[in-house]
Amino acid sequence: MNDVSDLTITVLRFGFLLLLWVLIFSIVAAMRRDLMIGKKAATGVPTARQMRRNPNLAEATPPPVKQQARQLVVTEGPLKGRTIPLAASPILLGRAQEATLVLEDDYASGRHARLFPQGTRWFIEDLGSTNGTYLADQQLTRALPVEIGVPVRIGKTVIELRP
């Protein structure tokens, strides 16, 4: 007990408290960026700085000029004929009341699928539905772009994007 001087122990004592707080501040610093919900992060469009860093990004991203989808049409199922204008916000499809398109379809889940814009295209993503979402007869396993006129089937309901 006596071979370590009091001074060393005091230094170590305060050093350890300092270390504890260094850890906390590093963690907060690491989280700082993550705490912000930026619009850029949401859409995945590279920032100006990122484009400056690797110029090929800027060239890779110019969106193909195509006809824009302007509305969503239900072509089959209980809601046949219903149209929904497409804005810039994502669309939730399902039986839940908060869904943008409330499907009165026994084969649809509460929160079945999500249709969201990214760049100039719309993507469909299954939200873990029981019966699955089919894009042109292929079951979705990840988010996929929906082209105009390609049928998306949810239960007995089929929807399409129209210009």
Next chain:
Amino acid sequence: MTKTDGAPKPRRNIELLLLLLALSVGIGANALVGVDQEKAFDSDFWFQSSLLAVAALLFHVVLRLRAKYADPVILPLVVALNGLGLAMIHRLDGPDSETGNDQLRWTLVAMAVAVAVIWFLKDHRILRRFTYISLAVSALLLLLPLIPGISAGEILGARVWIRLGPWTFQPGEIAKITLAIFFAGYLSSNRDLILLAGRKIGPLQFPRFKDMGPMITAWLVSIGVLIFQRDLGSSVLFFGLFIVMIYVATSRVSWVVIGVGLILGGGFVASRVFSHVGLRIDGWLNAFTPEVYDRQFGGSLQIVQGLFGMASGGLVGTGLGQGSPNTVPFANSDMIIASFGEELGLIGLFAIVLMYLLLFTRGFRAALGTRDAFGKLLACGLSFAIALQCFVVIGGVTRLIPLTGLTTPFLAAGGSSLLANWIIVGLLLMISHTARSPVDTTPLPPGTETDTRQAVPAIPGQPGSPAPPANHANPD
């Protein structure tokens, strides 16, 4: 997999850096503890430190392989807390007690189980299929300590342990995970029914009984069994979990009002009916009365000694290994916060509390980021369970609320609690992985569905995506 720089980054290297810092906190604490006990850098110390470091780094490697986008600060936080706990338990060990080594062994087992959860459970949504099975498992786990034969009998006034060969285990710790899975699964599928169907009485809307049936059963099972097991802390924990998850799912403040009312009413009734609850409350209110302090059972000696210990620690503490936290009964489990308060002082204790707070916010961040209702509810419930445990324990030790027998997550000596909390960390890491991994928006090359199905993470997700706040449909 990331095609653009704008996509979220895995940030595993930051995790590695923070992990090394966290390990230096844990190992540094262990070294400091030994400095004045002449056993600072003996072979035991090196063996224990390297085991902890290797286990933490292996965990990190598994995250790199399996959950690349998992939150980078959860693991360092937990490793730092666990390391601090190990050091303090090691420091409090007498010459012939082995609690420190037991705790290290349990830490390794718990980390291995958490790794297994991450490795084999590729998608947390699989758990949703086990909604009702987890209710049954919770009930079974809570009933186990009452069954003669495997019950370890009444230890310290509570029947919550079972005996498995040479070990004792507290199945209630695991039950909080299975109950959270049940609540999340049930509420995510029946939320709309609970929310919309039902009668309105005054300002409060009551759901139909048949929609609430399973929830009430779950609540009755947990509370009823816990009354028979005389474990007040767990009963508060389960009830709090129940209230919070139903509040998060329905966003109705009335649940919180009802819940707090029931806790206060139930506490009042329990303090009259059960002598041990009454003694706890008496020991809290009249802690400094000599007759309460000297009482043989349910006295306030423990809590008052803890307060004296923290007072002697003051602002900067006596230094690790320099104080005398051993005078407090159960200094390495129930009262480990008081031990830290004495040796690290207010500054160190605040650091620990902040670590818990950060861990809790990361759990909620994962809940916000993930887009399936089940994952949201599960992450909320699990991180809230950790937060509530901290509140109940630290509040009890600092005499804000009556002291109850809950464990301080990751710090306190006790294998079952450590195991359960590491499993929670594994689940939170999984959920944060799905929350932060980018949406894969590259078109599917024709004829390669089977390949991509393996290569792509189970659920594409993206933080900060403009997803509608799924759990707050119509706040009123």
